[in-house]
Amino acid sequence: MKIYLDADYMCHTTNNGSMREFDLPFFDGKCAAVIEGYRYVPAGETWTRSDGVVFEGEMIAPFEDSRVLEAYQKQYEADAAEREDMQAALALLGVE
Amino acid sequence: MIGKTNAGGAGGGLNLKVVGGTSSPGGSVKDNTIWVNTATPINGYAFSADEPENPSEGMVWVKTATESTTPINVDKKNTVILYPQTAQQYVGGVWVGKTAKTFQGGAWKSWHTFLIGSRGIVSGYETAGQTDQVTVGAASVDLSYSGSFGRWSVFYYSSYNLSNYSRMTAKGRISETSNWFRLGVAADNTTVVEHQTFLASVDVTKTGEFEVELDISSFSGNYCIALYSSISKVNVTEWALY
Numbered sequence: 001m002k003i004y005l006d007a008d009y010m011c012h013t014t015n016n017g018s019m020r021e022f023d024l025p026f027f028d029g030k031c032a033a034v035i036e037g038y039r040y041v042p043a044g045e046t047w048t049r050s051d052g053v054v055f056e057g058e059m060i061a062p063f064e065d066s067r068v069l070e071a072y073q074k075q076y077e078a079d080a081a082e083r084e085d086m087q088a089a090l091a092l093l094g095v096e
Numbered sequence: 097m098i099g100k101t102n103a104g105g106a107g108g109g110l111n112l113k114v115v116g117g118t119s120s121p122g123g124s125v126k127d128n129t130i131w132v133n134t135a136t137p138i139n140g141y142a143f144s145a146d147e148p149e150n151p152s153e154g155m156v157w158v159k160t161a162t163e164s165t166t167p168i169n170v171d172k173k174n175t176v177i178l179y180p181q182t183a184q185q186y187v188g189g190v191w192v193g194k195t196a197k198t199f200q201g202g203a204w205k206s207w208h209t210f211l212i213g214s215r216g217i218v219s220g221y222e223t224a225g226q227t228d229q230v231t232v233g234a235a236s237v238d239l240s241y242s243g244s245f246g247r248w249s250v251f252y253y254s255s256y257n258l259s260n261y262s263r264m265t266a267k268g269r270i271s272e273t274s275n276w277f278r279l280g281v282a283a284d285n286t287t288v289v290e291h292q293t294f295l296a297s298v299d300v301t302k303t304g305e306f307e308v309e310l311d312i313s314s315f316s317g318n319y320c321i322a323l324y325s326s327i328s329k330v331n332v333t334e335w336a337l338y
Contacts (some may be wrong), residue, residue, distance in 0.1 A: 013249070026294075043301065049311060053263060059298040061311040066319075070283075 001029040003035055009047045010063065011038045024058055031076035037064030109213040110170045112178075114141045114156060120197065120204050128168050129199040132156050132183050143178055151186040160184050163215055166198035166205045181209055182260040193259030193316060209261075210322075211253070212237055212335040224250040224288050229325075236268070236333045239277070240326035250289045251332075252282075252322035261337040262313040266323065269305050273328035274300045279310050279335075296301070297317070312337075 039056035139154030164179035280297035
């Protein structure tokens, strides 16, 4: 899935014109809220956390509370499943 | 369980002191002073392996184990050693992980946990993938592969509380790789750690000595943590949580 990286290695789903584009299978099937709660450090690059610890790529890790991201993804998947059920029901009724 | 229920402070005859605050105490600090990084006033503390029953608001629970980076002899005459490992504080009805340090030998020492280290390997681990390619030694773990299919092997803990830690590190050597060695976090109780199940990871793709770090500061609660070899031969000599 294509994501866009800002200068602080935070992931985005849209490009504001200044971001780098990466294609990361890790984010396949993930909702935008989850993607935008992650940081990705490409191989060969480093990111320094606010406490001074340096992390080398290739690293992918959330910067938002992981429990919140899990809740977003569960809701996204539940909504998708509900839409599929509705579409199947409509198809059965012959409604396009 | 060793503890006291009045306001935190000097250890009432014990050779330790527990203090709070958002910055480490300055001035003259005695050895075995434990500083818990918290803005919430400390109302008592407990040192125990198990969660205290009936905690009060503000209580600090120091989880003790059989090893620590700052073992404390709490008896002033004889030998009674506590091994503090992590600290939590009871705030708003829940236990909240806190970082802590012990003042020893003129310096503040961080608390961290070695899952694999010179003192051995923490029990409770599991293996997955080509499990016959995982060799657990006295103080190191070897991950390897064989054959042409399913060339991955994993050494992991399926449910580990990451609340008190902000980074995970691993050191070792890769002698051969056609893909990567990974240090990663997956959902709690993940029984088979496939590469697509990770929530966070850092990969090493080159042979030679390595030392990697993974940012786990956004993980609180229990998660599966893993060392994963994909078409690689890896010797891991240290795996730690800070």
